Amino acid sequence: MRIVGGTLRGLKLAEVGAGDAAAHLRPTTDRVREAIFNLLINGSHGNPVAGARVLDLFAGTGALGLEALSRGAARVAFVDDGVAARALIRSNVERARAGGVTDIWRRDATRLGPCRGGAYDLVFLDPPYGQGLGERAMASALEGGWLAPGAVVVWEESRPPLVPAPLVGIDQRRYGDSTVTLARLPGPG
Template identity: 75%
Template sequence: MRIVGGRLRGLRLADLGEGDLAAHLRPTTDRVRESIFNLLINGSHGNPLPGARVLDLFAGTGALGLEALSHGAAEVTFVDDGAKAHALIRQNVDKARAGDLTRLIRRDATKLGPVRGPGFGVVFLDPPYGQGRGEAALASALQGGWLAPGATVIWEESRAPLLPAALTLLDRRSYGETVVTLARLVPSDLG
């Protein structure tokens, strides 16, 4: 596993092999990650990464958040409740020398509570497939104010997820057994 683009391109991340099913770690393949970032950077919806505050839910190895840093994000907050995931994220943050640009929260992504500080402009969501945890995490993030107005959400799942009314679909692509959904938080009318 490696960073596929940007200033950290080619950086080898901690090896997890095929994943750790007991810890629910299923890393996004380099090919799918490259496709996600090509879609974000080159899509017709505008590149949300430069200067963004990024939230990586179900962070696993931290590869998605570190890839975002490599492509110009200002900072990343990783959320995962697994001990193995935390060890991998710390290892990968150290490899990327990104400790001052990252924060690691050990918490169940489906029970976030209220955000401390401003919401995030880019949110990666890569839950264990087929368990409905992505929907629960997104509902928790919306309720707790974790998403900034107009935030971009990138959601990996084994099927097309049902988006909450607060999000509008921008794009959806299938890569083998992975469906990537790109959506945007509709800014509420303050009017």
């Protein structure tokens, strides 16, 4: 796995092999990450990455959040409750020399609680497939005030997810066994 675009393009990330089923690690492939960022940056809704505060839920390896940093995001908070995942995220943050603009939180993404800092402009959501965890995490994020008005959500699942109100679906694409759904919280932008 490598960062596929931006200032960190080509940076090799820590190896996880085919993933860690016990830890629910299923890294987003380079091809799918590139497609996601092409949708975000070249879409008709402006560039939600530049200068964004990013929340990477079920962060796994941290590749999505680090890709966002590489492409101009201001700061990324990685959320994962897995020991193996947080070790991979720490390793990848060190490789990217991004310690000053990242936070790594051990937290259950389905029970975020209230947001104590500023809300986030861009949210990546890549839960273990087929368990309904994405829907629970989005409900928790919305209830806790984690999304800024106009925030964009990038949700990767095995099937089209049930996007909760007040989020509005703006795009959806299928890549192999992954469905990527883009949604936006109404507001400025």
